[in-house]
Amino acid sequence: MDNCSKPPAGFSTLCIxxxxxxxxxxxxxxxPIFTSTAYAYPNPANENIYPRYFxxxxxxxxxxxxxxxxxxxAAVTFGSGMAAIATVLLAHLQxxxxxxxxxxxxxGTLQLINRELVRIGVHISWGANVAEFADAFxxxxxxxxxxxxSNPLLRCVDLQAxxxxxxxxxxxxxxxxxxxTPINQNPLVWGIDAVIHSATKYLxxxxxxxxxxxxxxxxxxxxxxxxxxxxxxxxxxxxxSQLERGLKTLALRVQRHNENAFALAHALAVHPAVARVIYxxxxxxxxxxxxxxxxxxxxxxxxxxxxxxxxxDRLLSRLRIVMPALSLGGVESLVCVPSRTSHRMMTPAExxxxxxSDGLIRVSVGIENEEDLREDFHQxxxxx
Numbered sequence: 001m002d003n004c005s006k007p008p009a010g011f012s013t014l015c016i017x018x019x020x021x022x023x024x025x026x027x028x029x030x031x032p033i034f035t036s037t038a039y040a041y042p043n044p045a046n047e048n049i050y051p052r053y054f055x056x057x058x059x060x061x062x063x064x065x066x067x068x069x070x071x072x073x074a075a076v077t078f079g080s081g082m083a084a085i086a087t088v089l090l091a092h093l094q095x096x097x098x099x100x101x102x103x104x105x106x107x108g109t110l111q112l113i114n115r116e117l118v119r120i121g122v123h124i125s126w127g128a129n130v131a132e133f134a135d136a137f138x139x140x141x142x143x144x145x146x147x148x149x150s151n152p153l154l155r156c157v158d159l160q161a162x163x164x165x166x167x168x169x170x171x172x173x174x175x176x177x178x179x180x181t182p183i184n185q186n187p188l189v190w191g192i193d194a195v196i197h198s199a200t201k202y203l204x205x206x207x208x209x210x211x212x213x214x215x216x217x218x219x220x221x222x223x224x225x226x227x228x229x230x231x232x233x234x235x236x237x238x239x240x241s242q243l244e245r246g247l248k249t250l251a252l253r254v255q256r257h258n259e260n261a262f263a264l265a266h267a268l269a270v271h272p273a274v275a276r277v278i279y280x281x282x283x284x285x286x287x288x289x290x291x292x293x294x295x296x297x298x299x300x301x302x303x304x305x306x307x308x309x310x311x312x313d314r315l316l317s318r319l320r321i322v323m324p325a326l327s328l329g330g331v332e333s334l335v336c337v338p339s340r341t342s343h344r345m346m347t348p349a350e351x352x353x354x355x356x357s358d359g360l361i362r363v364s365v366g367i368e369n370e371e372d373l374r375e376d377f378h379q380x381x382x383x384x
Contacts, residue, residue, distance in 0.1 A: 011069070011183055011251040019064030019244075021057055031061050033241045051234050054225050058240035062213065065247055066203075069182040070195050072215035076225055077240065081178065081198025082108050083233030084212030086116070088194060091227035092143055092172055095121030099143040100136045102157065103128055104150040104354065106176065107342035130161040137169055147176040148187075149291070152303050152338045152362040153355055154179070154278050156287035159294055163191025172220075178202070178329070183254040184297040194220055201329025202300070204246035205253050209239050253331065253367055257300025260333075260373060261365040265302050267374045273311070273381040275359070278303040300365045301328065303338075309359030312337055318380035321372055328364035333373055335363050 009017075021031035034057045039049035049055055054076050063075040078084040089112070093099055101113060103126040113124060125136035133144055144166050148156045159175065166173035174194045175187045181202045187195050197203055199211035212233075214224055228234070235243070265279035277284075280291035281298030291298060306312060316324045322333040326341055336342075343356045351357070365373065 014065070014068050015250045016248045018068040019061045019066075021061050031058065031241065031244060033237050034058055035237050051236065052229060052232050054228055054234055056237060056240075058237040058244075059235060061244055062199075062211075062235075062240050062247075065244065066182070066197075066213050066215055069247075069250075070177075070215040071182075071186045071188050072195065072217070074218045074221040075213055075215040076221050076228060077199070077235045077243070078212035078214070078228070078233045079235050079239075080210045080233070081176075081196070081200055081212035082112065083231070084196050084198075084214050085109055085176065086112055087228045087231055087233060088174060088196060088214055088224055089113075089117060089143070089145075090231070091224045093117065093122045096123075096140060097143075098123040098125065098138045098141045099145065100125045100127060100133050100141060101144075102126070102146040102148075102150065102155075104153050104155045105145075105147050106151040107338075107345065109147075109176070110343075111345060128155070130158055130165060133162065134165055141169060141171055143172045143174060145174045145176075147179070148185075149179045149280055149299060149301065151179065151301075152342065152360065154280050154285065154287075154299075154301060154303060156280055156291045156294075158290050159185075159187050159190040159192055163187075163193075166193065167191065179299050179301050180295060181250065181254050181299070183251050184258070184299055185295045188215065190294060193217070194224075198329075199243055200327065202254065202257070203250060203329075204243050205250065205330060206242075206246055207327060207330035207332065209242045209246075211235050211239060211243050254297065254300070256367040257365060258297035260367065260370045261300045261302050261363075262298060263370045264363070264365055264373055264377070268302075268304050268377065271378070271381055273307055273383075275305040275307045278305075301363070302365065303360055303362045305357055306359040306361065309357065312359060312361065315361070315380050319376055320379070321368060321376040322363070322380075328362075330364070331367045333364060333366035333368060335361055338362055 062077045067075040127133045173192045177195045178198045194216040197213045199213050262281050268274050269277040279302040325334045339358050
């Protein structure tokens with residue numbers, strides 16, 4: 001795949017045109033869907049095409065588009081975000097190795113680390129920032145893994161510093177960039193080695209399919225595919241086509257997500273029923289300066305805490321537009337309670353240490369009219 005570190009056009013143009021499979025037979029504007037699971041071999045390209053080898057035409061379309069958007073050399077698409085995360089980790093870690101993880105991560109990632117990596121003998125350390133990552137290094141350290149912004153507390157880490165630390169020690173640096181999207185943040189530009197997305201979320205954007213993607217150098221992607229072929233977490237042609245369609249509007253959608261979340265965060269911050277709002281775009285956020293220095297927009301995710309945690313169910317039941325639901329990143333606004341969902345497997349003491357209170361509400365701010373979203377939360381938070 002061509003080196004795409006310097007995009008030839010703006011994000012909206014790239015979202016629409018990058019990677020498209022031009023159908024010379026019909027001149028269609030959209031990539032055809034190639035449903036075959038059997039391809040002639042040998043073929044003129046002398047390539048053994050097979051879905052589990054991650055090399056079918058529709059998979060290639062997504063890989064090219066995401067590599068361009070993330071300023072990477074190559075990409076590989078998976079059937080879910082967790083398949084992408086697990087494959088990257090298993091491709092680079094083996095029994096006896098040591099890995100450093102940010103301590104504020106998506107609950108599914110935490111379970112993968114604590115149940116699967118520990119089970120196969122990988123040693124784990126945790127940290128909240130670059131200084132703590134540096135303190136955790138051992139001779140057998142092989143990888144640093146972060147989320148920025150993180151789920152659900154929107155913590156941001158200095159990506160350039162993380163990358164420099166990894167290069168100093170000769171270890172792989174990996175980020176889950178799902179919350180930021182390539183429109184708001186390109187970690188490879190800051191020196192991070194590999195970027196992961198749950199494409200189920202913003203990249204698709206319509207809450208109707210599951211996918212994951214990894215973007216990195218050609219060498220790293222080759223290593224990831226070597227493990228991926230054995231694990232078999234590929235994406236089928238129809239889902240690839242849905243993801244391609246979603247990606248075409250990514251830049252437009254993210255702009256609206258950014259605007260709506262910024263406005264809603266400010267509105268909630270002054271509401272008497274709200275104890276605090278967690279959003280990187282607010283000066284009160286502990287990592288606001290870091291986010292402002294490495295993000296083009298602050299994203300569509302925010303969290304807030306109620307002053308009275310026992311009012312959570314009342315809030316959820318009174319919302320009219322915003323939907324209480326799992327997942328995030330779609331065009332519709334969604335709310336969930338992390339202590340009951342993504343972090344429910346943690347003990348109360350563990351959640352308290354992680355900052356996940358029972359009154360914490362996570363909001364995936366959609367692209368509805370901003371004034372309608374503000375009014376919906378205003379009426380739902382109003383006293384009896």
